[in-house]
Amino acid sequence: MSPFFRHRLLPVSAFALLLALLPLVVTSRYYLNLFIFIGIHTLLTLGLNLLMGYAGQISLGHAAFFGLGAYTSGILTATYHVSPWAAMGAAVLVTITVALLIGIPSLKLTGYYLGMATLGFGIIVNICFRELGGLTGGPSGLVGIPPLSLGGVVLDEPRYVYYLIWAVTLGALAVSLNIVDSRVGRALRAIHDSEVAARASGVDTARLKIWVFVVSAMYASLAGSLYAHFVTFISPSSFGFMFSVKLVTMVVVGGMASVWGAVFGAATLTALPEVLAAFHDYEILIFGFILMVVMIFLPQGLTRGCLDLAERWKFCRRGIPAAKV
Amino acid sequence: MLDRVLLETERLSKSFGGVRAVQEVSFSVRPGQIKGIIGPNGAGKTTLFNLITGVYRPDAGLIRFDGETYAGLAPNQMAERGIARTFQNVELFERMTVLENIMVGRHPRTRAGFISAAFRPGGARREERLIREQAGEILRFVGIADKADWVSSALPFGLQRLLEIGRALATEPRLLLLDEPASGLNAVETRDLGRLLGRIREQGITVLLVEHDMSLTMETCDEILVMDYGRPLAEGTPREIQRNPQVIAAYLGEELVA
Numbered sequence: 001m002s003p004f005f006r007h008r009l010l011p012v013s014a015f016a017l018l019l020a021l022l023p024l025v026v027t028s029r030y031y032l033n034l035f036i037f038i039g040i041h042t043l044l045t046l047g048l049n050l051l052m053g054y055a056g057q058i059s060l061g062h063a064a065f066f067g068l069g070a071y072t073s074g075i076l077t078a079t080y081h082v083s084p085w086a087a088m089g090a091a092v093l094v095t096i097t098v099a100l101l102i103g104i105p106s107l108k109l110t111g112y113y114l115g116m117a118t119l120g121f122g123i124i125v126n127i128c129f130r131e132l133g134g135l136t137g138g139p140s141g142l143v144g145i146p147p148l149s150l151g152g153v154v155l156d157e158p159r160y161v162y163y164l165i166w167a168v169t170l171g172a173l174a175v176s177l178n179i180v181d182s183r184v185g186r187a188l189r190a191i192h193d194s195e196v197a198a199r200a201s202g203v204d205t206a207r208l209k210i211w212v213f214v215v216s217a218m219y220a221s222l223a224g225s226l227y228a229h230f231v232t233f234i235s236p237s238s239f240g241f242m243f244s245v246k247l248v249t250m251v252v253v254g255g256m257a258s259v260w261g262a263v264f265g266a267a268t269l270t271a272l273p274e275v276l277a278a279f280h281d282y283e284i285l286i287f288g289f290i291l292m293v294v295m296i297f298l299p300q301g302l303t304r305g306c307l308d309l310a311e312r313w314k315f316c317r318r319g320i321p322a323a324k325v
Numbered sequence: 326m327l328d329r330v331l332l333e334t335e336r337l338s339k340s341f342g343g344v345r346a347v348q349e350v351s352f353s354v355r356p357g358q359i360k361g362i363i364g365p366n367g368a369g370k371t372t373l374f375n376l377i378t379g380v381y382r383p384d385a386g387l388i389r390f391d392g393e394t395y396a397g398l399a400p401n402q403m404a405e406r407g408i409a410r411t412f413q414n415v416e417l418f419e420r421m422t423v424l425e426n427i428m429v430g431r432h433p434r435t436r437a438g439f440i441s442a443a444f445r446p447g448g449a450r451r452e453e454r455l456i457r458e459q460a461g462e463i464l465r466f467v468g469i470a471d472k473a474d475w476v477s478s479a480l481p482f483g484l485q486r487l488l489e490i491g492r493a494l495a496t497e498p499r500l501l502l503l504d505e506p507a508s509g510l511n512a513v514e515t516r517d518l519g520r521l522l523g524r525i526r527e528q529g530i531t532v533l534l535v536e537h538d539m540s541l542t543m544e545t546c547d548e549i550l551v552m553d554y555g556r557p558l559a560e561g562t563p564r565e566i567q568r569n570p571q572v573i574a575a576y577l578g579e580e581l582v583a
Contacts, residue, residue: 182437185442186421186425186428189418189420189421193420196380197412197492201409201430
Protein backbone atom coordinates (compact mmCIF):
# COMPACT_ATOMS: atom_id res chain seq x y z
CA MET A 1 0.00 0.00 0.00
CA SER A 2 1.40 3.37 -0.92
CA PRO A 3 1.73 5.88 1.91
CA PHE A 4 -0.61 8.21 0.03
CA PHE A 5 -3.29 5.55 0.05
CA ARG A 6 -2.71 4.55 3.67
CA HIS A 7 -2.42 8.00 5.18
CA ARG A 8 -4.65 10.10 2.97
CA LEU A 9 -7.08 8.30 0.69
CA LEU A 10 -8.10 5.51 3.05
CA PRO A 11 -8.98 7.61 6.12
CA VAL A 12 -10.75 10.26 4.05
CA SER A 13 -12.78 7.64 2.14
CA ALA A 14 -13.66 5.80 5.33
CA PHE A 15 -14.73 9.04 6.97
CA ALA A 16 -16.78 10.00 3.89
CA LEU A 17 -18.49 6.62 3.88
CA LEU A 18 -19.32 6.95 7.57
CA LEU A 19 -20.80 10.38 6.98
CA ALA A 20 -22.76 9.18 3.97
CA LEU A 21 -24.34 6.33 5.92
CA LEU A 22 -25.07 8.36 9.04
CA PRO A 23 -28.42 9.89 7.92
CA LEU A 24 -29.71 6.38 7.21
CA VAL A 25 -29.31 5.59 10.90
CA VAL A 26 -29.91 9.00 12.39
CA THR A 27 -33.26 10.24 11.19
CA SER A 28 -34.15 12.58 14.01
CA ARG A 29 -34.21 16.20 12.90
CA TYR A 30 -32.47 17.24 16.10
CA TYR A 31 -29.42 15.04 15.58
CA LEU A 32 -29.25 15.83 11.89
CA ASN A 33 -29.13 19.54 12.76
CA LEU A 34 -26.41 18.82 15.28
CA PHE A 35 -24.33 17.06 12.62
CA ILE A 36 -24.89 19.94 10.22
CA PHE A 37 -23.51 22.34 12.82
CA ILE A 38 -20.57 20.04 13.41
CA GLY A 39 -19.90 20.19 9.67
CA ILE A 40 -20.01 23.99 9.60
CA HIS A 41 -17.78 24.25 12.66
CA THR A 42 -15.37 21.70 11.20
CA LEU A 43 -15.04 23.81 8.06
CA LEU A 44 -14.27 26.85 10.22
CA THR A 45 -11.83 24.98 12.43
CA LEU A 46 -9.99 23.47 9.44
CA GLY A 47 -9.30 26.96 8.12
CA LEU A 48 -8.33 28.44 11.48
CA ASN A 49 -6.10 25.45 12.13
CA LEU A 50 -4.07 26.13 8.97
CA LEU A 51 -3.44 29.64 10.29
CA MET A 52 -3.01 28.91 14.01
CA GLY A 53 -1.93 25.31 14.24
CA TYR A 54 0.37 25.19 11.24
CA ALA A 55 1.62 28.72 10.61
CA GLY A 56 1.41 29.66 14.30
CA GLN A 57 -0.45 32.94 13.72
CA ILE A 58 -3.32 33.55 16.10
CA SER A 59 -6.63 35.07 15.03
CA LEU A 60 -9.11 36.17 17.69
CA GLY A 61 -11.46 37.65 15.12
CA HIS A 62 -12.27 34.69 12.92
CA ALA A 63 -16.00 34.98 13.56
CA ALA A 64 -15.82 38.18 11.50
CA PHE A 65 -14.92 36.26 8.33
CA PHE A 66 -17.67 33.75 9.10
CA GLY A 67 -20.02 36.74 9.46
CA LEU A 68 -18.80 38.40 6.27
CA GLY A 69 -19.60 35.21 4.36
CA ALA A 70 -23.01 34.88 5.99
CA TYR A 71 -24.01 38.55 5.62
CA THR A 72 -22.76 38.94 2.03
CA SER A 73 -24.69 35.83 1.03
CA GLY A 74 -27.70 36.85 3.10
CA ILE A 75 -27.91 40.44 1.88
CA LEU A 76 -27.34 39.58 -1.79
CA THR A 77 -29.96 36.83 -1.82
CA ALA A 78 -32.62 38.16 0.59
CA THR A 79 -32.49 41.84 -0.36
CA TYR A 80 -31.18 41.81 -3.93
CA HIS A 81 -32.42 38.37 -5.04
CA VAL A 82 -29.07 37.30 -6.45
CA SER A 83 -28.70 33.56 -7.06
CA PRO A 84 -27.37 31.92 -3.87
CA TRP A 85 -24.41 30.27 -5.63
CA ALA A 86 -23.32 33.54 -7.23
CA ALA A 87 -23.77 35.25 -3.87
CA MET A 88 -21.54 32.64 -2.28
CA GLY A 89 -18.82 33.40 -4.82
CA ALA A 90 -19.26 37.13 -4.20
CA ALA A 91 -19.00 36.50 -0.45
CA VAL A 92 -15.68 34.70 -0.93
CA LEU A 93 -14.38 37.63 -3.01
CA VAL A 94 -15.50 40.16 -0.39
CA THR A 95 -13.84 38.10 2.34
CA ILE A 96 -10.60 37.75 0.39
CA THR A 97 -10.50 41.52 -0.10
CA VAL A 98 -11.11 42.23 3.58
CA ALA A 99 -8.61 39.55 4.63
CA LEU A 100 -5.95 41.14 2.42
CA LEU A 101 -6.68 44.64 3.76
CA ILE A 102 -6.51 43.42 7.36
CA GLY A 103 -3.79 40.82 6.87
CA ILE A 104 -1.17 42.94 5.11
CA PRO A 105 -0.70 45.39 8.00
CA SER A 106 -1.57 43.15 10.95
CA LEU A 107 0.51 40.08 10.01
CA LYS A 108 3.60 42.23 10.49
CA LEU A 109 2.71 41.84 14.17
CA THR A 110 3.44 38.73 16.17
CA GLY A 111 2.10 36.97 19.25
CA TYR A 112 -0.15 38.99 21.53
CA TYR A 113 -0.10 41.99 19.21
CA LEU A 114 -1.49 39.98 16.32
CA GLY A 115 -4.09 38.57 18.73
CA MET A 116 -5.10 42.10 19.77
CA ALA A 117 -5.26 43.36 16.17
CA THR A 118 -7.49 40.51 15.02
CA LEU A 119 -9.59 40.87 18.18
CA GLY A 120 -10.16 44.55 17.37
CA PHE A 121 -10.99 43.69 13.78
CA GLY A 122 -13.57 41.13 14.91
CA ILE A 123 -15.25 43.62 17.22
CA ILE A 124 -15.36 46.34 14.55
CA VAL A 125 -16.95 44.00 12.01
CA ASN A 126 -19.51 42.91 14.59
CA ILE A 127 -20.39 46.54 15.33
CA CYS A 128 -20.86 47.08 11.60
CA PHE A 129 -23.31 44.14 11.45
CA ARG A 130 -25.21 45.71 14.33
CA GLU A 131 -25.19 49.34 13.22
CA LEU A 132 -25.57 49.17 9.43
CA GLY A 133 -29.26 48.48 9.96
CA GLY A 134 -30.34 49.41 6.44
CA LEU A 135 -28.11 46.75 5.00
CA THR A 136 -27.86 44.07 7.65
CA GLY A 137 -31.16 44.41 9.48
CA GLY A 138 -29.32 45.63 12.57
CA PRO A 139 -29.46 43.89 15.97
CA SER A 140 -32.73 42.14 15.15
CA GLY A 141 -31.09 40.36 12.22
CA LEU A 142 -31.65 39.58 8.59
CA VAL A 143 -34.62 37.41 7.64
CA GLY A 144 -35.81 35.66 4.50
CA ILE A 145 -32.54 34.17 3.25
CA PRO A 146 -33.54 31.51 0.70
CA PRO A 147 -32.18 27.98 0.99
CA LEU A 148 -29.69 26.76 -1.61
CA SER A 149 -30.85 24.68 -4.51
CA LEU A 150 -28.93 22.21 -6.59
CA GLY A 151 -30.04 20.97 -10.01
CA GLY A 152 -33.60 22.18 -9.47
CA VAL A 153 -33.89 20.60 -6.03
CA VAL A 154 -34.39 23.07 -3.20
CA LEU A 155 -32.16 22.05 -0.31
CA ASP A 156 -34.56 22.86 2.52
CA GLU A 157 -34.60 19.40 4.09
CA PRO A 158 -31.94 18.93 6.81
CA ARG A 159 -30.92 15.70 5.11
CA TYR A 160 -30.04 17.51 1.87
CA VAL A 161 -28.25 20.30 3.72
CA TYR A 162 -26.34 17.70 5.69
CA TYR A 163 -24.99 16.11 2.52
CA LEU A 164 -24.16 19.44 0.92
CA ILE A 165 -22.34 20.84 3.93
CA TRP A 166 -20.37 17.67 4.57
CA ALA A 167 -19.44 17.41 0.89
CA VAL A 168 -17.95 20.92 1.09
CA THR A 169 -16.30 20.18 4.44
CA LEU A 170 -14.79 16.93 3.18
CA GLY A 171 -13.45 18.77 0.15
CA ALA A 172 -11.90 21.33 2.49
CA LEU A 173 -10.49 18.53 4.62
CA ALA A 174 -8.84 16.91 1.58
CA VAL A 175 -7.47 20.29 0.50
CA SER A 176 -6.11 20.89 4.00
CA LEU A 177 -4.41 17.50 4.08
CA ASN A 178 -2.85 18.26 0.71
CA ILE A 179 -1.67 21.73 1.72
CA VAL A 180 -0.14 20.54 4.96
CA ASP A 181 1.96 17.93 3.19
CA SER A 182 3.32 20.13 0.42
CA ARG A 183 5.99 22.69 -0.26
CA VAL A 184 3.75 25.45 1.12
CA GLY A 185 2.65 23.40 4.10
CA ARG A 186 6.21 22.63 5.10
CA ALA A 187 7.06 26.31 4.77
CA LEU A 188 4.12 27.18 7.06
CA ARG A 189 5.29 24.72 9.70
CA ALA A 190 8.81 26.07 9.28
CA ILE A 191 7.55 29.59 10.07
CA HIS A 192 5.94 28.24 13.22
CA ASP A 193 9.17 26.58 14.41
CA SER A 194 11.73 29.23 13.46
CA GLU A 195 10.80 32.23 11.40
CA VAL A 196 14.42 33.36 11.07
CA ALA A 197 15.52 29.97 9.73
CA ALA A 198 12.53 29.81 7.39
CA ARG A 199 13.54 33.14 5.88
CA ALA A 200 17.16 32.04 5.58
CA SER A 201 15.90 28.95 3.73
CA GLY A 202 14.29 31.17 1.14
CA VAL A 203 10.71 31.23 2.46
CA ASP A 204 9.01 34.57 1.90
CA THR A 205 7.42 34.47 5.33
CA ALA A 206 5.54 37.78 5.08
CA ARG A 207 3.85 36.78 1.85
CA LEU A 208 3.09 33.23 2.98
CA LYS A 209 1.49 34.42 6.22
CA ILE A 210 -0.83 36.69 4.26
CA TRP A 211 -1.74 33.83 1.93
CA VAL A 212 -2.57 31.41 4.71
CA PHE A 213 -4.62 34.15 6.38
CA VAL A 214 -6.59 34.60 3.15
CA VAL A 215 -7.09 30.85 2.67
CA SER A 216 -8.26 30.52 6.25
CA ALA A 217 -10.67 33.43 5.78
CA MET A 218 -12.02 31.77 2.62
CA TYR A 219 -12.86 28.62 4.59
CA ALA A 220 -14.71 30.79 7.12
CA SER A 221 -16.55 32.69 4.40
CA LEU A 222 -17.77 29.47 2.78
CA ALA A 223 -18.91 28.21 6.16
CA GLY A 224 -20.75 31.51 6.71
CA SER A 225 -22.60 31.33 3.40
CA LEU A 226 -23.62 27.72 4.00
CA TYR A 227 -24.76 28.63 7.50
CA ALA A 228 -26.85 31.57 6.29
CA HIS A 229 -28.66 29.49 3.68
CA PHE A 230 -29.26 26.73 6.17
CA VAL A 231 -30.71 28.76 9.05
CA THR A 232 -32.24 31.42 6.69
CA PHE A 233 -32.02 33.99 9.49
CA ILE A 234 -28.83 35.58 10.78
CA SER A 235 -28.15 38.09 13.54
CA PRO A 236 -24.97 39.80 14.77
CA SER A 237 -24.81 37.79 18.00
CA SER A 238 -23.78 34.64 16.09
CA PHE A 239 -20.61 36.35 14.86
CA GLY A 240 -19.29 37.96 18.04
CA PHE A 241 -16.14 37.71 20.06
CA MET A 242 -17.42 34.70 22.02
CA PHE A 243 -17.73 32.71 18.82
CA SER A 244 -14.17 33.61 17.81
CA VAL A 245 -12.99 32.31 21.17
CA LYS A 246 -15.03 29.16 20.72
CA LEU A 247 -13.34 28.55 17.37
CA VAL A 248 -9.90 29.00 18.93
CA THR A 249 -10.95 26.53 21.64
CA MET A 250 -11.99 24.01 18.98
CA VAL A 251 -8.54 24.28 17.37
CA VAL A 252 -6.77 23.95 20.72
CA VAL A 253 -8.85 21.06 22.04
CA GLY A 254 -8.67 19.19 18.75
CA GLY A 255 -4.96 19.84 18.59
CA MET A 256 -2.87 22.48 16.89
CA ALA A 257 -1.33 21.36 13.62
CA SER A 258 -3.57 18.37 13.14
CA VAL A 259 -6.12 18.30 10.33
CA TRP A 260 -8.08 15.42 11.87
CA GLY A 261 -7.82 17.18 15.19
CA ALA A 262 -9.82 20.04 13.71
CA VAL A 263 -12.67 17.63 12.96
CA PHE A 264 -12.43 16.19 16.42
CA GLY A 265 -12.29 19.55 18.19
CA ALA A 266 -15.24 20.91 16.25
CA ALA A 267 -17.30 17.78 16.89
CA THR A 268 -16.50 17.67 20.60
CA LEU A 269 -17.21 21.31 21.33
CA THR A 270 -20.34 21.41 19.19
CA ALA A 271 -21.83 18.29 20.75
CA LEU A 272 -20.73 19.05 24.29
CA PRO A 273 -23.28 21.81 25.08
CA GLU A 274 -26.02 19.50 23.80
CA VAL A 275 -24.85 16.59 25.92
CA LEU A 276 -24.58 18.91 28.88
CA ALA A 277 -28.01 20.42 28.30
CA ALA A 278 -29.20 18.78 31.55
CA PHE A 279 -26.55 20.78 33.42
CA HIS A 280 -27.43 23.89 31.53
CA ASP A 281 -26.59 26.24 34.38
CA TYR A 282 -23.12 24.79 34.74
CA GLU A 283 -22.35 24.45 31.03
CA ILE A 284 -19.82 27.31 30.97
CA LEU A 285 -18.13 25.93 34.10
CA ILE A 286 -17.71 22.46 32.62
CA PHE A 287 -16.60 23.95 29.33
CA GLY A 288 -13.90 25.98 31.06
CA PHE A 289 -12.83 23.01 33.14
CA ILE A 290 -12.30 20.86 30.04
CA LEU A 291 -10.29 23.59 28.37
CA MET A 292 -8.14 23.93 31.48
CA VAL A 293 -7.50 20.20 31.74
CA VAL A 294 -6.56 20.00 28.06
CA MET A 295 -4.21 22.96 28.31
CA ILE A 296 -2.48 21.60 31.39
CA PHE A 297 -2.18 17.92 30.56
CA LEU A 298 -2.38 17.78 26.76
CA PRO A 299 -1.16 21.16 25.51
CA GLN A 300 -0.91 19.70 22.00
CA GLY A 301 -4.62 18.92 22.09
CA LEU A 302 -6.48 15.65 22.49
CA THR A 303 -5.72 14.20 19.06
CA ARG A 304 -2.03 15.12 18.99
CA GLY A 305 -1.65 14.02 22.59
CA CYS A 306 -2.99 10.56 21.84
CA LEU A 307 -1.01 10.33 18.59
CA ASP A 308 2.18 11.25 20.41
CA LEU A 309 1.59 8.52 22.95
CA ALA A 310 1.08 6.03 20.12
CA GLU A 311 4.14 7.32 18.25
CA ARG A 312 6.30 7.14 21.33
CA TRP A 313 5.29 3.53 21.74
CA LYS A 314 6.00 2.77 18.09
CA PHE A 315 9.39 4.50 18.17
CA CYS A 316 10.32 2.77 21.40
CA ARG A 317 9.75 -0.56 19.75
CA ARG A 318 11.87 0.44 16.76
CA GLY A 319 14.54 1.80 19.05
CA ILE A 320 14.20 5.40 17.92
CA PRO A 321 14.04 8.01 20.67
CA ALA A 322 10.68 9.70 21.03
CA ALA A 323 10.14 13.20 19.78
CA LYS A 324 10.73 15.94 22.27
CA VAL A 325 7.42 17.78 22.34
CA MET B 326 38.94 33.55 -13.31
CA LEU B 327 40.78 33.26 -10.01
CA ASP B 328 40.92 36.96 -9.38
CA ARG B 329 37.18 37.27 -9.91
CA VAL B 330 35.28 38.29 -6.79
CA LEU B 331 32.11 36.51 -5.63
CA LEU B 332 31.27 38.61 -2.59
CA GLU B 333 32.54 42.05 -1.78
CA THR B 334 31.58 44.51 0.92
CA GLU B 335 32.50 48.15 0.78
CA ARG B 336 32.74 50.25 3.94
CA LEU B 337 29.87 48.31 5.49
CA SER B 338 28.64 49.79 8.79
CA LYS B 339 25.97 48.94 11.32
CA SER B 340 25.28 50.41 14.76
CA PHE B 341 22.86 49.38 17.49
CA GLY B 342 22.09 52.40 19.63
CA GLY B 343 25.54 53.61 20.60
CA VAL B 344 27.31 50.35 19.82
CA ARG B 345 29.11 50.35 16.50
CA ALA B 346 28.95 46.65 15.80
CA VAL B 347 30.43 46.79 12.31
CA GLN B 348 32.45 49.79 11.16
CA GLU B 349 33.47 50.36 7.56
CA VAL B 350 34.26 46.75 6.80
CA SER B 351 35.56 46.19 3.30
CA PHE B 352 36.58 42.71 2.31
CA SER B 353 36.07 40.26 -0.48
CA VAL B 354 35.66 36.54 -1.09
CA ARG B 355 36.84 34.85 -4.27
CA PRO B 356 34.83 32.00 -5.79
CA GLY B 357 35.89 28.56 -4.61
CA GLN B 358 37.57 29.85 -1.47
CA ILE B 359 37.01 28.87 2.10
CA LYS B 360 37.41 32.13 3.92
CA GLY B 361 37.47 32.38 7.68
CA ILE B 362 36.46 35.28 9.88
CA ILE B 363 37.89 35.22 13.37
CA GLY B 364 38.01 37.67 16.22
CA PRO B 365 37.18 37.96 19.89
CA ASN B 366 33.56 37.79 21.08
CA GLY B 367 31.70 40.96 20.17
CA ALA B 368 34.02 41.71 17.27
CA GLY B 369 31.06 41.98 14.91
CA LYS B 370 31.37 38.68 13.06
CA THR B 371 27.76 37.59 13.43
CA THR B 372 26.53 41.11 12.69
CA LEU B 373 28.54 40.99 9.48
CA PHE B 374 26.82 37.70 8.60
CA ASN B 375 23.44 39.23 9.35
CA LEU B 376 24.24 42.16 7.06
CA ILE B 377 25.35 39.91 4.20
CA THR B 378 22.27 37.68 4.51
CA GLY B 379 19.82 40.56 4.73
CA VAL B 380 18.75 40.07 8.35
CA TYR B 381 19.95 43.61 9.08
CA ARG B 382 19.99 46.57 6.76
CA PRO B 383 23.37 48.29 6.69
CA ASP B 384 23.53 51.89 7.95
CA ALA B 385 26.08 52.60 5.26
CA GLY B 386 28.14 50.75 2.71
CA LEU B 387 27.55 48.29 -0.08
CA ILE B 388 27.29 44.55 -0.55
CA ARG B 389 28.18 43.21 -3.97
CA PHE B 390 27.43 39.59 -4.78
CA ASP B 391 28.35 38.11 -8.12
CA GLY B 392 28.61 41.53 -9.72
CA GLU B 393 25.32 42.92 -8.44
CA THR B 394 24.91 45.43 -5.65
CA TYR B 395 22.33 44.72 -2.98
CA ALA B 396 20.90 46.94 -0.31
CA GLY B 397 17.97 46.14 1.88
CA LEU B 398 16.97 42.79 0.42
CA ALA B 399 15.19 40.35 2.74
CA PRO B 400 16.93 37.10 3.82
CA ASN B 401 14.68 35.01 1.60
CA GLN B 402 15.68 37.13 -1.39
CA MET B 403 19.35 36.65 -0.57
CA ALA B 404 18.70 32.89 -0.36
CA GLU B 405 17.11 33.03 -3.81
CA ARG B 406 20.22 34.78 -5.12
CA GLY B 407 22.45 32.04 -3.78
CA ILE B 408 23.54 32.98 -0.26
CA ALA B 409 22.72 30.39 2.40
CA ARG B 410 23.65 30.29 6.05
CA THR B 411 23.60 28.44 9.34
CA PHE B 412 23.15 29.91 12.79
CA GLN B 413 25.37 30.14 15.83
CA ASN B 414 22.68 28.53 18.02
CA VAL B 415 21.34 25.94 15.56
CA GLU B 416 17.92 26.99 14.25
CA LEU B 417 16.12 23.85 13.14
CA PHE B 418 12.44 23.27 12.46
CA GLU B 419 12.18 21.25 15.63
CA ARG B 420 8.82 19.61 15.15
CA MET B 421 9.58 18.51 11.61
CA THR B 422 11.51 15.43 10.58
CA VAL B 423 15.13 15.52 9.43
CA LEU B 424 14.06 14.94 5.83
CA GLU B 425 11.38 17.65 6.00
CA ASN B 426 13.94 20.14 7.33
CA ILE B 427 16.02 19.59 4.20
CA MET B 428 12.91 19.70 2.01
CA VAL B 429 12.16 23.21 3.29
CA GLY B 430 15.62 24.13 2.04
CA ARG B 431 14.45 23.34 -1.51
CA HIS B 432 11.89 26.14 -1.21
CA PRO B 433 13.71 28.83 -3.23
CA ARG B 434 14.37 26.41 -6.11
CA THR B 435 10.81 25.09 -6.41
CA ARG B 436 7.50 26.63 -7.35
CA ALA B 437 4.31 24.94 -6.11
CA GLY B 438 1.99 27.47 -4.44
CA PHE B 439 -1.23 27.17 -2.47
CA ILE B 440 -3.41 26.27 -5.43
CA SER B 441 -1.23 23.47 -6.74
CA ALA B 442 -0.66 22.31 -3.15
CA ALA B 443 -4.42 22.12 -2.65
CA PHE B 444 -5.31 20.27 -5.86
CA ARG B 445 -2.06 18.47 -6.71
CA PRO B 446 -1.87 18.53 -10.48
CA GLY B 447 0.68 16.15 -12.06
CA GLY B 448 3.35 18.84 -12.16
CA ALA B 449 3.11 19.47 -8.43
CA ARG B 450 3.32 15.75 -7.71
CA ARG B 451 6.44 15.44 -9.87
CA GLU B 452 8.00 18.43 -8.16
CA GLU B 453 7.19 16.99 -4.75
CA ARG B 454 8.82 13.70 -5.69
CA LEU B 455 11.89 15.56 -6.96
CA ILE B 456 12.14 17.60 -3.74
CA ARG B 457 12.07 14.37 -1.74
CA GLU B 458 14.77 12.74 -3.88
CA GLN B 459 17.05 15.77 -3.79
CA ALA B 460 16.61 16.08 -0.03
CA GLY B 461 17.58 12.41 0.30
CA GLU B 462 20.75 13.03 -1.72
CA ILE B 463 21.71 15.91 0.53
CA LEU B 464 21.15 13.79 3.63
CA ARG B 465 23.56 11.24 2.17
CA PHE B 466 26.03 14.00 1.33
CA VAL B 467 26.16 15.27 4.93
CA GLY B 468 25.99 11.70 6.23
CA ILE B 469 22.72 11.53 8.17
CA ALA B 470 20.53 9.64 5.69
CA ASP B 471 19.82 6.92 8.26
CA LYS B 472 18.11 9.52 10.49
CA ALA B 473 15.75 10.83 7.79
CA ASP B 474 12.57 10.01 9.72
CA TRP B 475 13.71 11.32 13.08
CA VAL B 476 12.10 14.39 14.52
CA SER B 477 14.93 16.87 14.18
CA SER B 478 14.95 17.94 17.83
CA ALA B 479 15.72 14.33 18.79
CA LEU B 480 19.05 14.36 16.94
CA PRO B 481 22.28 14.61 18.96
CA PHE B 482 23.70 18.11 18.80
CA GLY B 483 26.52 17.27 16.42
CA LEU B 484 24.09 15.85 13.88
CA GLN B 485 21.82 18.88 14.30
CA ARG B 486 24.72 21.02 13.06
CA LEU B 487 25.11 18.72 10.03
CA LEU B 488 21.38 18.88 9.36
CA GLU B 489 21.49 22.66 9.42
CA ILE B 490 24.37 22.67 6.93
CA GLY B 491 22.39 20.23 4.78
CA ARG B 492 19.35 22.49 4.84
CA ALA B 493 21.50 25.41 3.72
CA LEU B 494 23.03 23.29 0.93
CA ALA B 495 19.51 22.36 -0.24
CA THR B 496 18.97 25.96 -1.33
CA GLU B 497 21.76 25.45 -3.91
CA PRO B 498 23.92 28.29 -2.64
CA ARG B 499 26.94 29.69 -4.38
CA LEU B 500 28.07 31.15 -1.08
CA LEU B 501 27.59 29.31 2.20
CA LEU B 502 27.95 31.22 5.47
CA LEU B 503 28.64 29.07 8.51
CA ASP B 504 28.37 30.71 11.93
CA GLU B 505 30.55 28.78 14.38
CA PRO B 506 29.71 25.33 12.98
CA ALA B 507 32.19 23.59 15.30
CA SER B 508 30.97 25.07 18.55
CA GLY B 509 29.60 22.34 20.76
CA LEU B 510 31.25 19.59 18.70
CA ASN B 511 33.82 17.15 20.04
CA ALA B 512 37.22 16.60 18.44
CA VAL B 513 36.08 13.76 16.16
CA GLU B 514 33.02 15.66 15.02
CA THR B 515 35.13 18.74 14.35
CA ARG B 516 37.55 16.73 12.21
CA ASP B 517 34.61 15.29 10.21
CA LEU B 518 33.24 18.79 9.81
CA GLY B 519 36.57 19.88 8.31
CA ARG B 520 36.32 17.07 5.75
CA LEU B 521 32.73 18.01 4.96
CA LEU B 522 33.85 21.59 4.31
CA GLY B 523 36.41 20.24 1.87
CA ARG B 524 33.75 18.26 0.02
CA ILE B 525 31.46 21.29 -0.05
CA ARG B 526 34.22 23.27 -1.71
CA GLU B 527 34.68 20.47 -4.25
CA GLN B 528 31.04 21.05 -5.23
CA GLY B 529 32.10 24.54 -6.29
CA ILE B 530 30.48 26.24 -3.31
CA THR B 531 32.34 29.12 -1.73
CA VAL B 532 32.39 29.08 2.07
CA LEU B 533 32.59 31.93 4.54
CA LEU B 534 33.27 30.62 8.01
CA VAL B 535 33.07 32.27 11.41
CA GLU B 536 34.81 29.99 13.87
CA HIS B 537 36.51 29.99 17.24
CA ASP B 538 38.14 26.60 16.79
CA MET B 539 41.60 27.72 15.68
CA SER B 540 42.90 24.41 14.44
CA LEU B 541 39.83 23.96 12.19
CA THR B 542 40.12 27.51 10.90
CA MET B 543 43.84 27.33 10.24
CA GLU B 544 43.60 23.94 8.53
CA THR B 545 40.61 24.50 6.28
CA CYS B 546 40.67 28.19 5.37
CA ASP B 547 42.49 29.59 2.36
CA GLU B 548 42.29 33.08 3.75
CA ILE B 549 41.34 34.63 7.04
CA LEU B 550 39.88 37.99 7.98
CA VAL B 551 40.51 39.05 11.57
CA MET B 552 38.04 41.45 13.14
CA ASP B 553 38.25 43.40 16.36
CA TYR B 554 35.81 46.01 17.70
CA GLY B 555 33.79 45.91 14.52
CA ARG B 556 36.75 46.67 12.28
CA PRO B 557 38.96 44.52 10.09
CA LEU B 558 42.25 44.08 11.86
CA ALA B 559 44.14 41.93 9.40
CA GLU B 560 43.61 39.77 6.37
CA GLY B 561 45.75 37.06 4.83
CA THR B 562 46.62 33.37 4.65
CA PRO B 563 46.52 31.36 7.89
CA ARG B 564 50.34 31.52 8.11
CA GLU B 565 50.40 35.28 7.73
CA ILE B 566 47.66 35.68 10.31
CA GLN B 567 49.42 33.48 12.85
CA ARG B 568 52.52 35.68 12.62
CA ASN B 569 50.74 39.03 12.57
CA PRO B 570 51.71 41.01 15.71
CA GLN B 571 48.43 42.98 15.74
CA VAL B 572 46.43 39.75 15.74
CA ILE B 573 48.50 38.32 18.52
CA ALA B 574 47.99 41.51 20.48
CA ALA B 575 44.22 41.44 19.98
CA TYR B 576 44.04 37.89 21.23
CA LEU B 577 46.45 38.31 24.13
CA GLY B 578 45.34 41.77 25.20
CA GLU B 579 46.16 45.20 23.85
CA GLU B 580 47.94 46.57 26.91
CA LEU B 581 50.70 43.96 26.73
CA VAL B 582 51.96 45.30 23.44
CA ALA B 583 51.09 48.97 23.81
